[in-house]
Amino acid sequence: MEKTFTDPQVGRVLLRKNPRARRITLRVSPGKGVSVTLPLLAPYRMGIRFFESRKDWVLEMQEKQRWRLKDEPQPSPEDIEAMRAEAKRILPVRLAELAEDYSFTYNRVRIKHNSSNWGSCSRKGNINLNLNLVRLPDELRDYVLLHELCHLKYPDHGQGFHTLLESLCPDHRRKEKELRKYRIF
Numbered sequence: 001m002e003k004t005f006t007d008p009q010v011g012r013v014l015l016r017k018n019p020r021a022r023r024i025t026l027r028v029s030p031g032k033g034v035s036v037t038l039p040l041l042a043p044y045r046m047g048i049r050f051f052e053s054r055k056d057w058v059l060e061m062q063e064k065q066r067w068r069l070k071d072e073p074q075p076s077p078e079d080i081e082a083m084r085a086e087a088k089r090i091l092p093v094r095l096a097e098l099a100e101d102y103s104f105t106y107n108r109v110r111i112k113h114n115s116s117n118w119g120s121c122s123r124k125g126n127i128n129l130n131l132n133l134v135r136l137p138d139e140l141r142d143y144v145l146l147h148e149l150c151h152l153k154y155p156d157h158g159q160g161f162h163t164l165l166e167s168l169c170p171d172h173r174r175k176e177k178e179l180r181k182y183r184i185f
């Protein structure tokens with residue numbers, strides 16, 4: 001049971017009833033927005049009143065979260081070129097190592113610069129890797145490389161794909177989530 005309304009400053013607010021809730025609570029989560037949880041019997045307007053009484057706090061939280069996402073400064077064209085050089089130096093080597101360790105054969109690897117994905121794998125077995133990967137912690141970089149290698153066997157994100165990836169990269173779903181905190185420039 002839920003309802004939404006739009007506050008002119010805060011944006012969309014979700015009101016949700018939860019049978020297990022004993023009191024009204026308010027959350028502001030990065031990426032997910034603002035939500036108010038209410039006990040089953042509390043009318044929605046109580047949730048709205050609760051939100052209104054804490055609106056200043058909500059705005060403050062939203063501002064903080066915006067800053068966190070903007071933290072990293074936009075790289076200059078020179079930074080991008082430096083990243084590209086580093087990417088060319090390390091990513092193909094690391095990909096070859098992982099492929100060897102886990103018996104994958106790919107066709108060709110290219111370093112790309114785009115803002116839409118960390119990597120991709122074509123049906124012909126060509127792997128593209130985003131030069132932004134050099135900004136990631138090793139653990140997450142390897143996760144992306146293994147993810148693309150697994151696509152050599154499973155082009156989709158079905159059960160087989162996830163089972164294989166989990167066996168090579170334990171905790172891969174947590175890593176996938178972690179990766180969403182990073183921007184691609």
Ligand SMILES: [Zn+2]
Nearest residue numbers: 147151156157
């Ligand atoms: Zn994928």
